[in-house]
Amino acid sequence: MTGSFGKAAGKLLRLLARPVRRTRSQGPIVVDTFRGYASHEALFMMGRVIRQPTADRANDYSASASLWNVGRRMLRSGVAGARLIATVEGQKQGLITDRDGYFRLRMRLRRRLAPERRRLEVRLELIKPSQARTSAEVIVAPASSRFMVISDIDDTVVATGVANKLKMISRMLMKSAESRVAFEGVAEFYRQLHEGRDGKEDNPLLYVSRGPWVIYETLEAFFKLHRFPGQPVLFLREWGLRLRPPFIRRDNDHKIEIVNELMAVSPELPVILIGDSGQHDPEMYADVVRSWPNRVRLVLIRDVSPAERDAAVADLARELEQTGTPLILADRSSMMAEAARRLDLIRAGAAPEATVASPAD
The missing domain is CATH 3.40.50.1000 (HAD superfamily/HAD-like)
Structure with a gap:
């Protein structure tokens, strides 16, 4: 019983620590993005701007390091009012995060995508309260889609x-x-x-x-x-x-x-x-x-x-x-x-x- 609990606790620690590891190299303020969806005329995607402590346990994946990183995650907070610029196919749009640091990008494309397009890249630039750059993948529904x-x-x-x-x-x-x-x-x-x-x-x-x-x-x-x-x-x-x-x-x-x-x-x-x-x-x-x-x-x-x-x-x-x-x-x-x-x-x-x-x- 104790062994099973220990394994489960270890899994939970590693899981909760994972998002911190994924973004820690970007500094104290990070932009986390999630795969989005697009037609040939519009797109929708989500992301979040987060503030977290900068200290970490580099290249250490032990249970104690996971616990340390979980502590960092518990201290993370969304950055309200952060400003970003999203760029898609040369088209730009400003974004402002909500009170929990989330943003939703809804964009109507000025130029219709070519029928063969299957993916888009959204480039995101954080301009306030600090500066950072990242990108996100967006899956495009092809012209052949019937539903x-x-x-x-x-x-x-x-x-x-x-x-x-x-x-x-x-x-x-x-x-x-x-x-x-x-x-x-x-x-x-x-x-x-x-x-x-x-x-x-x-x-x-x-x-x-x-x-x-x-x-x-x-x-x-x-x-x-x-x-x-x-x-x-x-x-x-x-x-x-x-x-x-x-x-x-x-x-x-x-x-x-x-x-x-x-x-x-x-x-x-x-x-x-x-x-x-x-x-x-x-x-x-x-x-x-x-x-x-x-x-x-x-x-x-x-x-x-x-x-x-x-x-x-x-x-x-x-x-x-x-x-x-x-x-x-x-x-x-x-x-x-x-x-x-x-x-x-x-x-x-x-x-x-x-x-x-x-x-x-």
């Missing part, structure tokens, strides 16, 4: 036990990519969505989660391990602690805000929304359908909850049916694939193959 997919992660792609808060936090923070569970067939189903009806559509797959940015690298490794298509475009949430009330940043509207941002980037693309029944995904997606008439082709909800919850989801499905958007409650990836196939969104053929799932505990 976009916006998916939850927790209990939709990977089993995390979201209904149980303590289990969710434990699994998200302490489990490695190798020990996380991919639902059977989910990677192959997402590959079919990415490839589309003719196998060449390259439809964008975008992931939105209430999980913390600190697990970003672990999730990237998970998607690679389970052979999900492309580089994952992840939009997570900051769980950073503050030294003043409120001590934990609250961001209850995070998911729906990000969904709306992503849909605004590609207003011409139909959308498939994928989530689970464990928390509020069905209700949130119903709001999206109401707010964006005729945009959402299909809502897929993985059934991970008791029967009484299923009844509430069924009521929502009947309501959305009147708008022309099917909401499908499914307990298997193959059922989701069949719903997509009926709407001619993916190729006809075999159901998703099973992916290799790791032990749940």
Whole structure:
């Protein structure tokens, strides 16, 4: 028992220390960026400007060094009112961080991108309160895309036990990519969505989660391990602690805000929304359908909850049916694939193959 606790604690220390190591070479004020999404006319990405102590334990990855770096992370704070200049294809835009140091770059491109473009580089220059430069990668939806997919992660792609808060936090923070569970067939189903009806559509797959940015690298490794298509475009949430009330940043509207941002980037693309029944995904997606008439082709909800919850989801499905958007409650990836196939969104053929799932505990 003690040994298991020690290993888990060690994993947690290394995980929490990782973002500090990733940016420590940039000095006391750092600009942290996350992969973004673009159409040929617009883009959206997120980042944060952070102040942290400069002292560190260089090239030391021991438990004591991890503890030291965790202490540094606890003392990090977002830099409110920081000013940056973003440059994309020669087009510049000023940015100012919010009270927690976050910025969101929304840019309408003055010149439409060439159809073959698949990636953009966003160059960021911090000009106040200090100076720093960095860049961010943005994935571009190709002209061949016929729809976009916006998916939850927790209990939709990977089993995390979201209904149980303590289990969710434990699994998200302490489990490695190798020990996380991919639902059977989910990677192959997402590959079919990415490839589309003719196998060449390259439809964008975008992931939105209430999980913390600190697990970003672990999730990237998970998607690679389970052979999900492309580089994952992840939009997570900051769980950073503050030294003043409120001590934990609250961001209850995070998911729906990000969904709306992503849909605004590609207003011409139909959308498939994928989530689970464990928390509020069905209700949130119903709001999206109401707010964006005729945009959402299909809502897929993985059934991970008791029967009484299923009844509430069924009521929502009947309501959305009147708008022309099917909401499908499914307990298997193959059922989701069949719903997509009926709407001619993916190729006809075999159901998703099973992916290799790791032990749940």
